Amino acid sequence: MPELPEVEGVVRSLAPAASGRTIRDIAVSDTVIQSKSEAKEAILKNISAEEFAERMRGMTITDVTRRSKYIYFHLEKNGETFLLVSHLGMSGAWFAVNDIDEVKEEKFRRHIHVIFGMEDGGLLAFADIRRFGELRLIGEESDHPPLLAMAPEPFDESAAGHFLSLCRTAKYAGKPIKETIMDGKVISGCGNIYATEALFRTGIHPVRKTGRISMERLERLFAEIRQVLGEAIEAGGSSISDYRNINGEAGGMQNRLRMYGRKGCPDCGAETKRVTIAGRTSVYCPKCQH
DNA sequence: TACTGATCCCGGTTGC
DNA sequence: TGCAACCGGGATCAG
Numbered sequence: 302m303p304e305l306p307e308v309e310g311v312v313r314s315l316a317p318a319a320s321g322r323t324i325r326d327i328a329v330s331d332t333v334i335q336s337k338s339e340a341k342e343a344i345l346k347n348i349s350a351e352e353f354a355e356r357m358r359g360m361t362i363t364d365v366t367r368r369s370k371y372i373y374f375h376l377e378k379n380g381e382t383f384l385l386v387s388h389l390g391m392s393g394a395w396f397a398v399n400d401i402d403e404v405k406e407e408k409f410r411r412h413i414h415v416i417f418g419m420e421d422g423g424l425l426a427f428a429d430i431r432r433f434g435e436l437r438l439i440g441e442e443s444d445h446p447p448l449l450a451m452a453p454e455p456f457d458e459s460a461a462g463h464f465l466s467l468c469r470t471a472k473y474a475g476k477p478i479k480e481t482i483m484d485g486k487v488i489s490g491c492g493n494i495y496a497t498e499a500l501f502r503t504g505i506h507p508v509r510k511t512g513r514i515s516m517e518r519l520e521r522l523f524a525e526i527r528q529v530l531g532e533a534i535e536a537g538g539s540s541i542s543d544y545r546n547i548n549g550e551a552g553g554m555q556n557r558l559r560m561y562g563r564k565g566c567p568d569c570g571a572e573t574k575r576v577t578i579a580g581r582t583s584v585y586c587p588k589c590q591h
Numbered sequence: 592t593a594c595t596g597a598t599c600c601c602g603g604t605t606g607c
Numbered sequence: 608t609g610c611a612a613c614c615g616g617g618a619t620c621a622g
Contacts, residue, residue, distance in 0.1 A: 302615080302616085336600085341599080341600065342599080342600065342618085342619095343600060343601085344600085346618085370616080370617095388616080388617075389616095390600085390601095390615090390616065390617085391601085391602095391614090391615060391616070392601090392602085392603090408603085412602090429601095430601085430602065430603075431600085431601045431602055431603075431615090432600065432601050432602080433600060433601065433615075433616065433617085434600095435600090435617085435618090447617080447618070472593095472594080483616095485616090485617085492616075493615085493616095543603090580614095580615075581614090581615065581616090582614085582615090
């Protein structure tokens with residue numbers, strides 16, 4: 302499951318691999334075309350496969366950046382600029398190759414849904430096993446309001462203040478802290494893995510009401526989230542199931558996670574417990590987290 | 592108006 | 608071995 306550090310890894314390799322290249326043609330998988338014909342929004346959002354291919358043709362990729370868990374392809378065509386916003390969902394991956402056969406893992410290769418053929422002959426391929434990912438072609442961020450509602454980047458100076466002030470609002474004070482920190486309007490890019498890890502590191506119980514946590518502990522929690530996200534970026538992300546970078550490599554952070562997916566607490570040895578919060582499984586140590 | 596809950600997008604994994 | 612239930616990030620929409 303790609304979260305912010307995994308997306309950061311993708312962008313760091315995609316930016317040099319894709320920038321400056323121009324798209325010659327687009328191929329969309331039969332699977333996606335079939336889904337679109339049934340009026341489903343599989344991967345391609347708010348656009349038909351034909352129109353997507355038509356509009357993308359001739360676009361030059363000027364840069365690739367990250368915003369929260371979204372990948373922004375900055376595009377230019379005939380003096381006009383566009384944004385292709387890509388989310389990896391649960392199992393999305395980008396590959397920069399010269400031939401589809403270079404995508405070594407079959408489970409990704411057989412789920413390649415959009416291929417950008419470049420004028421230089423190379424390919425950028427978007428694979429997505431479960432098709433929860435998305436590609437959305439817009440003019441600018443404001444064309445898709447949810448993008449404007451996202452919290453500041455966690456490494457921005459304003460992020461801690463934004464988080465702390467929202468914690469004291471009526472809307473979030475009554476929610477479990479885990480639900481609050483996983484809300485993209487509160488903190489950008491903190492998904493289940495890193496939320497679980499940061500709560501363990503600060504000894505905070507995931508179900509504890511946000512409003513019942515002191516400002517001091519909330520400040521420490523935010524610092525720990527930033528810390529664990531930074532560590533994960535350095536480690537190349539966590540490959541829990543389906544994360545791969547654009548060269549098909551898994552990350553190394555999963556080996557350094559101390560609570561996510563664990564049966565026993567690494568500090569006290571107690572059996573970990575799991576609870577469902579906002580529809581997602583949370584693991585915690587009943588002795589160390591309060 | 593603002594918020595909540597349901598629904599949808601899916602195939603790999605798990606458990607019977 | 609086969610199959611049904613389960614899982615989940617985010618958008619959207621009904622209420």
